[in-house]
Amino acid sequence: MIGSEIYRRSRYGVKHPLSIQRVTPVMDLARALDLLSDDLFIDSPVASPEELSRFHAPDYIAAIMAAERDGRVSDEVKEKYNIGRAGNPVFPEIFSRPATAAGASLLAGRTLASVERGTIHSLAGGTHHGRRDMAFGFCFFNDPVLGILAMLDGGLGRIAYIDLDAHHGDGVQDAFHDEDRVLTVSIHEDDRWPRTGSAVDRAGGMARNFPALKGLNDTEFRYLIEEGVVPVVEAFAPEAVVIQSGCDALADDPQSKLELSNNALWEAVSRLTKLAPRVLVVGGGGYNPWAVARCWTGIWATLNGHDPRDIEIGPAGESILRELFWNHSRGRNPPEHWFATLADRPNEGAVRSEVIDLARLVRHPD
Numbered sequence: 001m002i003g004s005e006i007y008r009r010s011r012y013g014v015k016h017p018l019s020i021q022r023v024t025p026v027m028d029l030a031r032a033l034d035l036l037s038d039d040l041f042i043d044s045p046v047a048s049p050e051e052l053s054r055f056h057a058p059d060y061i062a063a064i065m066a067a068e069r070d071g072r073v074s075d076e077v078k079e080k081y082n083i084g085r086a087g088n089p090v091f092p093e094i095f096s097r098p099a100t101a102a103g104a105s106l107l108a109g110r111t112l113a114s115v116e117r118g119t120i121h122s123l124a125g126g127t128h129h130g131r132r133d134m135a136f137g138f139c140f141f142n143d144p145v146l147g148i149l150a151m152l153d154g155g156l157g158r159i160a161y162i163d164l165d166a167h168h169g170d171g172v173q174d175a176f177h178d179e180d181r182v183l184t185v186s187i188h189e190d191d192r193w194p195r196t197g198s199a200v201d202r203a204g205g206m207a208r209n210f211p212a213l214k215g216l217n218d219t220e221f222r223y224l225i226e227e228g229v230v231p232v233v234e235a236f237a238p239e240a241v242v243i244q245s246g247c248d249a250l251a252d253d254p255q256s257k258l259e260l261s262n263n264a265l266w267e268a269v270s271r272l273t274k275l276a277p278r279v280l281v282v283g284g285g286g287y288n289p290w291a292v293a294r295c296w297t298g299i300w301a302t303l304n305g306h307d308p309r310d311i312e313i314g315p316a317g318e319s320i321l322r323e324l325f326w327n328h329s330r331g332r333n334p335p336e337h338w339f340a341t342l343a344d345r346p347n348e349g350a351v352r353s354e355v356i357d358l359a360r361l362v363r364h365p366d
Contacts, residue, residue, distance in 0.1 A: 218349075
């Protein structure tokens with residue numbers, strides 16, 4: 001696991017969806033549940049401007065650094081780089097925080113490229129909307145792109161990126177539009193911002209997209225994984241997989257209309273890690289602090305061979321969860337199971353014909 005204490009104090013702003021704690025509760029909960037020992041934890045390095053320039057434009061990096069130094073940006077910078085507007089606020093760690101997430105994914109990519117097999121969980125990663133020269137969708141730097149580039153630079157030749165976030169992994173897909181060594185696959189909510197990633201969108205030929213119906217249940221998600229994602233990725237035969245585990249597709253999250261339980265994401269991660277000998281799991285979206293903490297802690301448990309459904313929270317874990325705060329209507333009277341269990345109640349159901357047709361269309365476009 002790669003994490004950092006910077007996330008304990010850093011906030012995008014009081015009213016921003018990312019005002020919540022997300023990374024450090026997972027670190028704390030994993031330790032409290034005896035899932036994380038010191039020898040398995042790495043404190044994230046901060047990516048240097050030179051490292052970030054492997055993908056991002058130097059003038060854009062300089063603008064982010066200046067915004068952190070000055071605490072403000074000019075109207076010209078707002079317009080040119082989309083900083084200080086559209087959900088991408090100027091905040092005290094506007095460079096340091098995303099550069100830490102990028103540093104983690106860079107370290108993970110280099111490390112995985114140097115070994116025959118291994119698994120790394122980079123909690124703060126998954127900022128999949130970031131553009132080369134522009135902030136987008138709460139993302140200032142695109143750490144999945146940087147991690148994948150580190151793997152390619154390290155000699156790997158076939159990498160699959162699988163995005164489970166409720167929002168399309170547009171920035172990663174666009175970055176590798178013309179790169180036949182990288183396959184990008186995304187399951188996301190149909191007609192959800194940024195409203196890209198249609199079922200017929202292949203980018204430069206190496207993208208596959210599964211825009212899912214509102215109300216997607218665990219059974220349907222499993223169907224899309226088994227009948228859509230797995231066959232496509234297996235045919236590509238990757239040397240490494242990068243799994244973006246954004247958990248805003250959960251029923252408890254306010255940012256989508258998908259209805260998954262965290263069991264569905266745990267099962268998907270378990271299945272997808274078997275598709276390559278090298279695995280990088282990054283975070284992503286997730287805007288309910290209790291849902292994120294429980295889901296990502298369960299992913300860490302899954303990666304270490306534990307069934308999260310069998311793990312008892314206990315007094316120490318419950319104490320961590322009860323200390324979380326969410327300035328949202330759903331956070332005013334949290335249900336008791338957000339404190340008492342890791343696992344949600346499963347949301348199994350019928351597989352709608354549209355889901356079956358979607359898997360078939362993406363696998364067999366002709």
